[in-house]
Amino acid sequence: KAGVTQTPRYLIKTRGQQVTLSCSPISGHRSVSWYQQTPGQGLQFLFEYFSETQRNKGNFPGRFSGRQFSNSRSEMNVSTLELGDSALYLCASSPYGLAGGAYNEQFFGPGTRLTVL
Amino acid sequence: LAKTTQPISMDSYEGQEVNITCSHNNIATNDYITWYQQFPSQGPRFIIQGYKTKVTNEVASLFIPADRKSSTLSLPRVSLSDTAVYYCLVGLSRYNNNDMRFGAGTRLTVKP
Numbered sequence: 001k002a003g004v005t006q007t008p009r010y011l012i013k014t015r016g017q018q019v020t021l022s023c024s025p026i027s028g029h030r031s032v033s034w035y036q037q038t039p040g041q042g043l044q045f046l047f048e049y050f051s052e053t054q055r056n057k058g059n060f061p062g063r064f065s066g067r068q069f070s071n072s073r074s075e076m077n078v079s080t081l082e083l084g085d086s087a088l089y090l091c092a093s094s095p096y097g098l099a100g101g102a103y104n105e106q107f108f109g110p111g112t113r114l115t116v117l
Numbered sequence: 118l119a120k121t122t123q124p125i126s127m128d129s130y131e132g133q134e135v136n137i138t139c140s141h142n143n144i145a146t147n148d149y150i151t152w153y154q155q156f157p158s159q160g161p162r163f164i165i166q167g168y169k170t171k172v173t174n175e176v177a178s179l180f181i182p183a184d185r186k187s188s189t190l191s192l193p194r195v196s197l198s199d200t201a202v203y204y205c206l207v208g209l210s211r212y213n214n215n216d217m218r219f220g221a222g223t224r225l226t227v228k229p
Contacts, residue, residue, distance in 0.1 A: 004160070042219055042220075042221045042222060043161070043204060043206075043219040043222075044219070045214075045215075045217050045219075048214065055214075056214040056215050057215055058215060058216075058217075059215075090160050090161070092160070092161075098209055098214040098217075105163045105166070106163060107163070108159075108160025108161050108162065109160050110158070110159055110160055111160055
């Protein structure tokens with residue numbers, strides 16, 4: 001099975017712009033979660049989509065949004081970029097979602113490294 | 118909110134057992150504890166998950182005491198390829214995943 005893929009792998013934007021990142025989950029997985037990873041704040045949960053519905057949301061401002069399509073592919077959008085948004089953005093897929101209980105292994109993609117200048 | 122604390126770094130030698138402890142004093146009743154491994158330029162990889170007592174799989178063991186305020190990831194007989202950053206995650210549950218918290222990560226260096 002192909003793993004989780006993320007595009008693009010690298011991106012450079014300037015302050016004030018917006019950006020859209022894409023994530024294709026493992027075939028058959030209905031849940032996609034997004035995470036931000038920075039040297040200062042570490043790994044932080046953004047949100048989870050399951051069957052096109054946002055099920056969980058971390059503590060991020062409304063500039064961060066996402067959506068999921070019927071084929072489970074997901075996009076994350078960040079509007080009005082700030083310097084502090086420079087980070088590695090990771091997506092992870094799982095068959096049962098974060099609320100899968102005793103076994104909800106997530107499979108992470110390689111990430112998109114966003115640099116905001 | 119479950120704040121997770123783990124050592125910043127650890128050193129070990131090939132063939133030794135490594136134990137990495139994560140502290141999570143405010144863990145909620147329904148929260149699971151999950152550990153991930155991350156290599157440079159890669160996303161985290163699931164290692165093991167547990168709720169209480171002891172869980173073992175083919176690569177690691179997870180020890181969780183009765184009060185669940187800490188957990189210990191045990192890696193038996195490490196090799197050079199186990200050099201990576203290990204993250205503890207607390208907060209995955211059947212009911213509310215909005216407040217999950219990763220630890221800052223423990224950088225494990227395995228020496229020959």
